Amino acid sequence: MRVASEYRLRRRVQFHETDTAGIVHFSWFYRYMEEAEHALWRSVGLSIAPRHATVGFPRVAASFDFHRPLRFEDEFEVHIRIARVGQKSIRYATEVTKDGHSVATGSLTVACIDKRPGAPFRSTPIPSEIAERFEVALPAPDA
Amino acid sequence: MRVASEYRLRRRVQFHETDTAGIVHFSWFYRYMEEAEHALWRSVGLSIAPRHATVGFPRVAASFDFHRPLRFEDEFEVHIRIARVGQKSIRYATEVTKDGHSVATGSLTVACIDKRPGAPFRSTPIPSEIAERFEVALPAPDA
Amino acid sequence: MRVASEYRLRRRVQFHETDTAGIVHFSWFYRYMEEAEHALWRSVGLSIAPRHATVGFPRVAASFDFHRPLRFEDEFEVHIRIARVGQKSIRYATEVTKDGHSVATGSLTVACIDKRPGAPFRSTPIPSEIAERFEVALPAPDA
Amino acid sequence: MRVASEYRLRRRVQFHETDTAGIVHFSWFYRYMEEAEHALWRSVGLSIAPRHATVGFPRVAASFDFHRPLRFEDEFEVHIRIARVGQKSIRYATEVTKDGHSVATGSLTVACIDKRPGAPFRSTPIPSEIAERFEVALPAPDA
Numbered sequence: 001m002r003v004a005s006e007y008r009l010r011r012r013v014q015f016h017e018t019d020t021a022g023i024v025h026f027s028w029f030y031r032y033m034e035e036a037e038h039a040l041w042r043s044v045g046l047s048i049a050p051r052h053a054t055v056g057f058p059r060v061a062a063s064f065d066f067h068r069p070l071r072f073e074d075e076f077e078v079h080i081r082i083a084r085v086g087q088k089s090i091r092y093a094t095e096v097t098k099d100g101h102s103v104a105t106g107s108l109t110v111a112c113i114d115k116r117p118g119a120p121f122r123s124t125p126i127p128s129e130i131a132e133r134f135e136v137a138l139p140a141p142d143a
Numbered sequence: 144m145r146v147a148s149e150y151r152l153r154r155r156v157q158f159h160e161t162d163t164a165g166i167v168h169f170s171w172f173y174r175y176m177e178e179a180e181h182a183l184w185r186s187v188g189l190s191i192a193p194r195h196a197t198v199g200f201p202r203v204a205a206s207f208d209f210h211r212p213l214r215f216e217d218e219f220e221v222h223i224r225i226a227r228v229g230q231k232s233i234r235y236a237t238e239v240t241k242d243g244h245s246v247a248t249g250s251l252t253v254a255c256i257d258k259r260p261g262a263p264f265r266s267t268p269i270p271s272e273i274a275e276r277f278e279v280a281l282p283a284p285d286a
Numbered sequence: 287m288r289v290a291s292e293y294r295l296r297r298r299v300q301f302h303e304t305d306t307a308g309i310v311h312f313s314w315f316y317r318y319m320e321e322a323e324h325a326l327w328r329s330v331g332l333s334i335a336p337r338h339a340t341v342g343f344p345r346v347a348a349s350f351d352f353h354r355p356l357r358f359e360d361e362f363e364v365h366i367r368i369a370r371v372g373q374k375s376i377r378y379a380t381e382v383t384k385d386g387h388s389v390a391t392g393s394l395t396v397a398c399i400d401k402r403p404g405a406p407f408r409s410t411p412i413p414s415e416i417a418e419r420f421e422v423a424l425p426a427p428d429a
Numbered sequence: 430m431r432v433a434s435e436y437r438l439r440r441r442v443q444f445h446e447t448d449t450a451g452i453v454h455f456s457w458f459y460r461y462m463e464e465a466e467h468a469l470w471r472s473v474g475l476s477i478a479p480r481h482a483t484v485g486f487p488r489v490a491a492s493f494d495f496h497r498p499l500r501f502e503d504e505f506e507v508h509i510r511i512a513r514v515g516q517k518s519i520r521y522a523t524e525v526t527k528d529g530h531s532v533a534t535g536s537l538t539v540a541c542i543d544k545r546p547g548a549p550f551r552s553t554p555i556p557s558e559i560a561e562r563f564e565v566a567l568p569a570p571d572a
Binding site: 015016018019020022025027071072 | 158159161162163165168170214215
């Protein structure tokens, strides 16, 4: 069984992600982080939102600190790692880098909710077949 | 019964809608047109996507010709009118203007599809309680 | 001279802001917060990004905690208030509400940078004609 | 000298590109087409928007016909080909396919404009070092 604790997504800045200031609009970093999260799930054979899912993973908190701008056609890397797997939630830590320099650092917490028809929008334990796929990654020594 | 054939949406350009060229990214005009379409539906008491809808209205064609740029904080108007109501589809014509000058002209065709569970993604007659709310608007004399 | 410390933006959820989970994608809340920020600036006669600006205000940190989902056509309010005006940065606090219930709470910090040609991407004091327009708003008693 | 007439971009649907109807929002196809266009330019060593460009390429027309939906995590291909290189404009034809089935067909026309400070937003001849990189691709026999 494949188990994962981190993922590195290579990405290039697209034109429509930039704004009048000539840099990537900050709202895109939250999407980059989520793209890396979903790639992490795929790396262990999971989809975070299969078509007839009985559970879903809405975001309950997300933050970023921005250190450097990204510009059109820049190539960058989104490193996401699992910081905590709780009974009903998962927390990720993210660093966006370009040419080895830190561009932004972020974190994301998602909760597991029951998605069956009529179920309230409320957290529920993460199914074991999902939870057992992920394990916590320690931060890098210099982080 | 309220019946409508057109709608004028007032809108301001948001920062995140602009790109590095300093103008609104062209993909936004399709969203502006759709925002006006949904406001047109609301003006006759309808939602195009109520929560337990049995029909849906996917877009089957959309085009724009762009004449002038829009920039951050520009105020503009999106005029949408119904160009045709068919048995299974609706066609709209749109003009985006700023200070009376044409910024872009577009068109949008949407089909009616069956959304009940298990139904194929295929067109179906527009329910009469929807179709009877809309009537074709002739283009303005100078258009 | 008009001075402001907060702004309340009324907004409706647009279809393109929702995702497959049937709710507003979380990345949109950062845009809603920024839309309210720019409306706050306009309320005192300022643009945060005039065409030949000598200073700019890139985002250096932004976070949200999400409490309830928003859905297509929901009407909601974005309340932004100034939490701190520093020499080179401004911090805002935000609450998104719907029908009086808290949907999300967030914060945003922006820095002032020199935008003159050739200037490095580095913080600089906020011009007094901007700083004097804003004053800190205390949180509401029950917040 | 590298010359190109077409490009095939492989892409996966991201979660934030989908909407409440469970499919990719139609506005994204215009972005997919543009992403493929910019990759086509990069394939001959060009950027469509280098940082100190003297010309720019705003979009003057864009259209799509939609045949099939795309859903979260679908893998698809965007094939863009040059349909016409005029003195002051370029026209592209695009087909989006998934598993060999046509998802959407589109077209895009961009004009060349003078971007030097103070220049009006008006078309100008495409510089020869750009025009000579592109040649028209005939449509596929069965298209």
